[in-house]
Amino acid sequence: xxxxxxxxxxxxxxxxxxxxxxxxxxxxxxxxxxxxxxxxxxxxxxxxxxxxxxxxxxxxxxxxxxxxxxxxxxxxxxxxxxxxxxxxxxxxxxxxxxxxxxxxxxxxxxxxxxxxxxxxxxxxxxxxxxxxxxxxxxxxxxxxxxxxxxxxxxxxxxxxxxxxxxxxxxxxxxxxxxxxxxxxxxxxxxxxxxxxxxxxxxxxxxxxxxxxxxxxxxxxxxxxxxxxxxxxxxxxxxxxxxxxxxxxxxxxxxxxxxxxxxxxxxxxxxxxxxxxxxxxxxxxxxxxxxxxx
Numbered sequence: 001x002x003x004x005x006x007x008x009x010x011x012x013x014x015x016x017x018x019x020x021x022x023x024x025x026x027x028x029x030x031x032x033x034x035x036x037x038x039x040x041x042x043x044x045x046x047x048x049x050x051x052x053x054x055x056x057x058x059x060x061x062x063x064x065x066x067x068x069x070x071x072x073x074x075x076x077x078x079x080x081x082x083x084x085x086x087x088x089x090x091x092x093x094x095x096x097x098x099x100x101x102x103x104x105x106x107x108x109x110x111x112x113x114x115x116x117x118x119x120x121x122x123x124x125x126x127x128x129x130x131x132x133x134x135x136x137x138x139x140x141x142x143x144x145x146x147x148x149x150x151x152x153x154x155x156x157x158x159x160x161x162x163x164x165x166x167x168x169x170x171x172x173x174x175x176x177x178x179x180x181x182x183x184x185x186x187x188x189x190x191x192x193x194x195x196x197x198x199x200x201x202x203x204x205x206x207x208x209x210x211x212x213x214x215x216x217x218x219x220x221x222x223x224x225x226x227x228x229x230x231x232x233x234x235x236x237x238x239x240x241x242x243x244x245x246x247x248x249x250x251x252x253x254x255x256x257x258x259x260x261x262x263x264x265x266x267x268x269x270x271x272x273x274x275x276x277x278x279x280x281x282x283x284x285x286x287x288x289x290x291x292x293x
Contacts, residue, residue: 115232117148122173145180158208161185162229190223208233
């Protein structure tokens with residue numbers, strides 16, 4: 001007969017009989033000594049014949065693996081998911097950098113991805129499939145929402161959605177917008193109240209960007225035939241995790257494209273740490289045409 005473990009008798013009312021377990025109603029206090037055996041517990045749960053328990057060391061190892069392996073698999077899946085989303089983020093950045101421009105600019109891919117992620121949450125059909133596959137590397141919406149949610153650590157990041165006064169929005173969508181994006185929604189009159197709405201949007205953006213964008217919509221802007229309007233604002237003011245060292249500033253050749261470049265000032269910071277492997281690029285700097293110094 002297999003070794004008996006008091007923990008099973010107390011917890012599930014099982015007792016060994018004839019080499020197998022049978023159910024027995026039990027009402028007793030916790031045993032004074034509890035010595036769980038993973039193998040016996042496994043047999044009780046899955047109906048297999050109990051076998052002799054492993055030595056104490058093996059018991060501990062079996063129990064440890066029983067709990068750690070699923071956690072490891074989930075952690076690995078989360079890591080792969082994050083890497084896939086960061087890859088999608090990077091690819092979108094490369095496509096943005098390929099845009100031709102004569103002026104330098106700063107583009108926040110996070111702002112773009114936030115808007116697309118929020119939009120995709122309420123979409124179905126082909127439009128949703130295209131955003132999921134082309135922008136987010138095929139990751140499901142919940143994973144994307146969780147990933148974007150993890151970025152919201154600053155009050156200077158905000159999203160707001162305006163709906164036409166006659167549009168009825170599903171409660172599920174409103175809940176997800178609040179849950180993942182802290183989104184404020186509002187029903188407005190796009191046709192007869194355009195100027196007031198323009199001023200309201202400009203004020204919202206100005207407040208969320210510390211006054212850096214005061215005329216998001218120029219005077220005279222109209223919103224004819226608009227059913228929904230999503231506004232995303234971001235203001236970033238952060239310190240470098242690894243500061244640049246002034247004594248390492250130097251002049252070097254910067255190549256704008258093959259065969260064309262010029263001397264530019266370069267800054268340098270210490271070596272990246274291991275934590276930078278899954279770094280997040282909040283903004284990209286796009287350099288326009290320049291003349292050699």
